[in-house]
Amino acid sequence: MRRRAGCRPALAVALLLAAAAAAAAPPLPRHHPVPGGVALVPLGEAPLRPAARYAGREVLVIRGPRGWTAVVGIPLTARPGPARLEVRDARGTRTVRFEVRAHDYPVQRITLKDPRMVTPPASVLGRIRAETARLRRGLAHRSPGTPERLRFPPPADGPLSSRFGLRRVLNGRPRSPHRGLDIAAPRGAPVRVPIGGTVLDVGDFYFTGRTVLLDHSGGLVTLYCHLDRVEVRKGERLAAGAPIGTVGASGRATGPHLHWAVALNGALVDPALFLEERHTASGLRPAARSRN
Ligand SMILES: [Zn+2]
Missing domain, CATH: 2.70.70.10 (Glucose Permease (Domain IIA))
Structure with a gap:
């Protein structure tokens, strides 16, 4: 259904904003924080993309639906238990913790x-x-x-x-x-x-x-x-x-x-x-x- 021009500016703006938000937040991989899985770790809002490292390696950071998200690949050899990201942004360097869960592969x-x-x-x-x-x-x-x-x-x-x-x-x-x-x-x-x-x-x-x-x-x-x-x-x-x-x-x-x-x-x-x-x-x- 198409509306005529000029009829609902507020709706049009809301739709545009929703479309922009959807475009800015593409679907993420499934969160499965186990050895051989992927952890999605929220890093909060910031004007610039933060940098994050896990086990000495730079990890992918993308804009998620609620601020920046680190998309972390966990090696099969990782030990289950507490894990940490070193995050660097305009505010300095901080540690963000996440948990690697145990998983039994057949x-x-x-x-x-x-x-x-x-x-x-x-x-x-x-x-x-x-x-x-x-x-x-x-x-x-x-x-x-x-x-x-x-x-x-x-x-x-x-x-x-x-x-x-x-x-x-x-x-x-x-x-x-x-x-x-x-x-x-x-x-x-x-x-x-x-x-x-x-x-x-x-x-x-x-x-x-x-x-x-x-x-x-x-x-x-x-x-x-x-x-x-x-x-x-x-x-x-x-x-x-x-x-x-x-x-x-x-x-x-x-x-x-x-x-x-x-x-x-x-x-x-x-x-x-x-x-x-x-x-x-x-x-x-x-x-x-x-x-x-
Ligand atoms: Zn194979």
Whole structure:
């Protein structure tokens, strides 16, 4: 319904103010302050954006519905209990406390027939070490600015086959936990950029196969693994929805799927916390089987 010009200036102003407030406060990730989760910590009102650090790292600070909010990535290795942010603004430096809650991630037992998948041969250990360092550097990357959004669609269509945080036991031996989310899409299915970003790195790695890292500014980095085809180049600027490549089974994978990871201030956190509501409800269905 459209009103004629001049009829309700007060209503028009109220609508404009509401629209401006909504534009200034985009949806935040889900508050889930556990190891591997995200804490939304209110920092209060201030004319200028405060700076905040957690565990020695600069964290993302954005304008929330009630003043500034620190959006803190909590590493899986964090201890539950009291945690603190060092906040710096025009008034000086102060400490803001928040609580990291304990969380039990389920155990997942996997049996692999190829022993080299469980314990890599000594000849590739040097390669693995170099690749791990390169990935870690990429995931800790922080460029200035803020991400264009903090809620987004999944990068591929398909059921969710392995959730974040699963404590993995491979052929009876404990291995590092699952630090991403798996989407069981068939080989060749398109993988798309969930929010605009710049290609930070492209590689073909022993564990993660053909891999792409995207930088979304403000310490938000996303990772796409086991790709069949890669269609982007390092340094390329990509808009939301642009193709990255296709789903595959390259690297250490028992079948085609997309391993998708999200890092915030250098911590790998649960990508599901960033999914738009409509995708958390029905778009991603948990599947019975799981793959790396
Ligand atoms: Zn995975």
